Amino acid sequence: MKEDALDAVLPFVHQSIGRVFLFLPEETKREVCELRLRRNLPVCLTLPQGIRYLFKDGTIDDRPREGVLICTAEQLEETFFLLCKRSVYAHAEELREGYLSLPNGCRAGVCGRVAPDGMVRDITSLNLRIARAVEGCADSVVSAEDGGGILIAGPPSSGKTTVLRDTVRQLSKNKRVVVIDSRGEISGGTERPLSLGVNTDVLLIRNKAKGTEMALRTMFPQTIALDETGTAEELKGVEESFHAGVQIVTTAHIGEKRELLERKITRHLLASGAISTVALLSGKIGEPPEIFSPEEL
Amino acid sequence: MGIIKLCGMAGLIITGWLVGFKKSADLRFRVQRLKKLYEETEELLHRLQYEGLERDRLLLSSFSDFCLVWNGKILFNESGLTAEDAVILKEMIQKLGTGNLETEEKRLLYVLERLRQQESAAQKIAVTNGKIYQTLGTCAGIMICIFLL
Known part of the structure; x- marks a missing residue:
């Protein structure tokens, strides 16, 4: 079993x-x-x-x-x-x-x-x-992506990291993905790692902004995935990656859809152009995420 | 018959001396073990400061002579140590990992100080009592010979 x-x-x-x-x-x-x-x-x-x-x-x-x-x-x-x-x-x-x-x-x-x-x-x-890998939970997110950045937003415990993990797993079939994991939540750490796909490299680092910089310089990724972009420093790292031609997949704590524009970090993130697809999770089990582009807000 | 008696007497004296020698060797062995315990505790402290390993890995890498981590349980090797020395060893290991780095450092430095005191006391005992035991052993052998004669 x-x-x-x-x-x-x-x-x-x-x-x-x-x-x-x-x-x-x-x-x-x-x-x-x-x-x-x-x-x-x-x-x-x-x-x-x-x-x-x-x-x-x-x-x-x-x-x-x-x-x-x-x-x-x-x-x-x-x-x-x-x-x-x-x-x-x-x-x-x-x-x-x-x-x-x-x-x-x-x-x-x-x-x-x-x-x-x-x-x-x-x-x-x-x-x-308890973290669980749910394969297929990001199908709608991956099918909507157009090569641009993806923001997975939702309230706490809505499954943002789970969707991020599955997005990474699916994107890594065709792209070189680097995961910047500050707490081992996405990758499962080094002892018992969770499946993130065959083409994924994991950088376990507390400082996500520094991790983004390191990944850009050393791993030549096509996609960088990181959990919870919450500080100005992390936002800067995301923007730099975007300007370097790297796709960004990240998450943000959001209570409601309107907060995407009310919260300073997400507003800047969306305005930077680094995000082209937003997946909004409701937190209800089995309900697929709402997918839209930043222009629709 | 005289030769047998002579050999018996010599045997008794040698046995007495050996008993005394064994007793004094035990004292010297304790000094060696305390010295080793001090060195391993020092290594443990350095590894804790510079490598920050988790407790079980720390014990396996620098404290293998005195304890063994088996299925999360700690088995102690107290050979050569007195009950007093063993208390220091057990207390140290049982408290290891319950505090932050600063607390652990202070605690280990205190243990090192206690071990140094134990070692110097054991050294003195080994020098003075070691000779006494050897002499006593030989004398006891001679006494038994005289008594039997």
Whole structure:
């Protein structure tokens, strides 16, 4: 049986919580998008249907009641150390940004007290995001592309990275693609990489602007893909790539369509000419993205 | 008959000396092990500072003489160490990886200081008690010979 992305994350969860997942139906396991652990509070799962509470017998319900699985402070702390592979010092940079990278492109968000050195201490919540490669989810995006840049926009957890990953996989059939991956979410990292196609090179680098520059100089790409263009520096990198004749595929956090022009970064990105196709995700499961060109806005 | 008695006496004296020698060799072995532990802890600190490896890889690459990481569990090798030395070793490894780089450095420097003290104390014990044990062993052999005669 093929291992699910959730199974790749469970070894990092305290065993008394992880054990409960053995009783969870396979169908539910395949749908889990997030696993949320909060100190002395019930364990929550985010499913396409919404938030569900996990019970000691492996059942789930939309409201907590007797028998709900509570994550104790010790279990939360142990899970945190497991996520860090018992090496907090080795993950200091990630912790300063409030997350920890996991295999398969999964990621754990960390909440707690932010110390003066920027590290998150006294952990109060962990949010384990389960990344899955969905082959074919970018069919409509790839069929609409005209060789110009692609912007995949949508609200948080709408599947922007999943669509980006599949776009890269499909584009790499005919093009040299370089993925600038700042958190290992697109590629799945080096330990257990996700499929990004045969013609894709992955540059794991925290500074995406620097990564774009490095890729342009050394890898001679036809397409550069990067997640979340959010800073002026990254925007500059995108524009430079566009002027160098490289196709850009990127994502942006957007609540609604009108925000594409309201948000400074996306407005500049669209005005730069680097984007010729916009794919707007609604966040609803199974709903195809809305495809349009920047001129239609 | 006299020759047999003589050989027996010599045997007893040599056995006594050997027991004393073994005891003093144990003391010298402890010094060597503490020296090795100090060196490996120093290497661990350097690797932590310059390579930033994760705990298990760090232990495998620079601490292989004293512990083994097996399926996420740590197996300790305490041979040649006293219970007091073993506590330092275990405490260090159990706490390793729970803090940021600065905390880890401070903690390892403190462990190095403790190991240096343990080593110099062990060195003194090995010099003084080693001779005593050898002498005692030989004397005990002679005493038994006299007693049997």
